[in-house]
Amino acid sequence: MIEVSEWKVERERMVKEQIIARGIKDQRVIDAMKQVPRHLFVEPTYYHQAYKDYPLPIGHDQTISQPYMVASMTELLEVTGNEKTLEIGTGSGYQTAVLALLCDKVYTIERISELRQHAATLLDQLGFRNVSLMVGDGSLGWSTYAPYDAILVTAGAPEIPNALIAQLAENGRLVIPVGDEYSQVLNLVKKHKGRIYRKEFFSCAFVPLIGKEGWG
Numbered sequence: 001m002i003e004v005s006e007w008k009v010e011r012e013r014m015v016k017e018q019i020i021a022r023g024i025k026d027q028r029v030i031d032a033m034k035q036v037p038r039h040l041f042v043e044p045t046y047y048h049q050a051y052k053d054y055p056l057p058i059g060h061d062q063t064i065s066q067p068y069m070v071a072s073m074t075e076l077l078e079v080t081g082n083e084k085t086l087e088i089g090t091g092s093g094y095q096t097a098v099l100a101l102l103c104d105k106v107y108t109i110e111r112i113s114e115l116r117q118h119a120a121t122l123l124d125q126l127g128f129r130n131v132s133l134m135v136g137d138g139s140l141g142w143s144t145y146a147p148y149d150a151i152l153v154t155a156g157a158p159e160i161p162n163a164l165i166a167q168l169a170e171n172g173r174l175v176i177p178v179g180d181e182y183s184q185v186l187n188l189v190k191k192h193k194g195r196i197y198r199k200e201f202f203s204c205a206f207v208p209l210i211g212k213e214g215w216g
């Protein structure tokens with residue numbers, strides 16, 4: 001990946017000041033965040049804000065998440081490289097790219113077809129070959145390729161969708177913001193010996209998960 005060094009410098013600073021300084025420890029996550037050219041996932045008018053500490057608009061009333069949120073959610077997934085991972089809410093494709101560097105295979109679902117198309121083209125141009133994208137209602141998961149070792153939901157849900165719990169592999173991890181339409185708490189769900197364990201982390205504010213097992 002050849003790129004202007006200005007962006008690399010900004011990205012290094014983002015990782016140092018927003019990611020490492022806030023306690024992210026997983027070296028693989030840190031390296032992935034250093035590698036993915038985040039500015040290419042936003043419109044050129046936002047390039048100079050791409051490495052700042054906040055979400056940005058990506059059109060269709062949707063956002064690319066704050067870098068720290070991407071790193072935190074990814075770290076909670078505890079991926080080591082062999083995982084089959086499902087992402088709900090492709091959006092810009094940035095989180096997808098981070099996951100694609102860290103997992104064996106990534107399946108990602110987006111409900112807005114223009115966003116899916118834009119992300120598919122960009123991920124292809126950047127050389128990601130282990131990503132499959134689909135337009136659909138991610139609150140129902142993607143049963144064709146289930147079960148998944150890791151599932152990441154990047155939109156806020158009223159409750160944890162049953163379909164996603166059903167599609168989680170034994171010892172799998174699911175990370176999902178749960179709450180109302182304006183604020184949520186990040187939840188980590190683990191499946192062990194068929195039982196479900198749930199732990200709450202910090203507050204967050206995601207766009208709503210719209211779908212059958214999301215917001216109607």
Ligand code: SAM
Nearest residue numbers: 064089091092094095110111138154209210211
């Ligand atoms: N991960 C994205 C990124 O890195 O740019 C950010 C995603 S944005 C915060 C949430 C996305 O979830 C939006 O693009 C939205 O259209 C999508 N979304 C909402 N409900 C969905 C559903 N039921 N299925 C699939 N995508 C959904």
